[in-house]
Amino acid sequence: MATLHPTPLTFIALVCAALSAGILLFYLVRRPPLTLATKIALFLGLGVFPIGVAAAGNVEGFQATEKREFCGSCHVMVPHATDSNDRMSLSLSSRHARNKLFGGDNCYMCHADYGMYGTVMTKIGGMRHVWLYYTQYRTMPIEEAKNTIHLRQPFPNDNCMQCHSTEDLIWLKLPDHKAALEDVRADRVSCASSGCHGLAHPNFLPVSPGLSQGEAR
């Protein structure tokens, strides 16, 4: 079970919820006449405070969905999350998780699409994951999931290039980078292929089983 991360927004949500619940329970128990004072109190209890809870809760909820803990709360993702948490692992995901800029949000940072609608499209994709999990993978053993679950599309280099722009002189100094520059930018060679930086997550199928490793990039 994921845990509560106390933040100012959580505190605001809890205070608003307590105030709203107090007003509503008072009304339900006492049933006072519908005077102006009752209407104002109910407006606070049914409108202002619940909206406060919803606003703070939404922001907290969206932030929670970016945490590795959230992704790892579905059992089929536990090996990924465990590998990311492993300080001794040399996988790409783990190395990025140790980077302070990624930290506990490393799943989201790498998998979120780049671009104007990236966040929205990523959230919609996340809803699809939740649906698939509860309809197909919920009872699947992890060992079976390792051979079944795969990326829907090859991992785009654009996501790597959010940070590794391919313009940096130090990056370009490496002969392999220089030689593959156009292919990397055009997504013909994947940064996360076994010939380059290796698979981001060990022991999992990289992409659709129909595609070979080379095709999968």
Add this chain to the structure above:
Amino acid sequence: MKRSRRILAFACSFALSAVGLMIWSLFDPRPIPVVVAMSVGQVLGTLSLLAFAYVVVADWRALTRAKETKEFVAPDKTTTP
């Protein structure tokens, strides 16, 4: 009046459930609680607010109507010798 009270009682129950769902997602931020809070929770909250608005408007209209009836009856009383 009785109907308004019943609607308000439902609205309060809906709002309490909505707030409960939203708080659940804060304490247990896993996919289902978060999705339920952002969908069912918000629908219940919105419905409760709409129900409250309906009761307030209905009450205001009833009051206005009662006032108009009073004003309509009043001139008759003054003209009566």
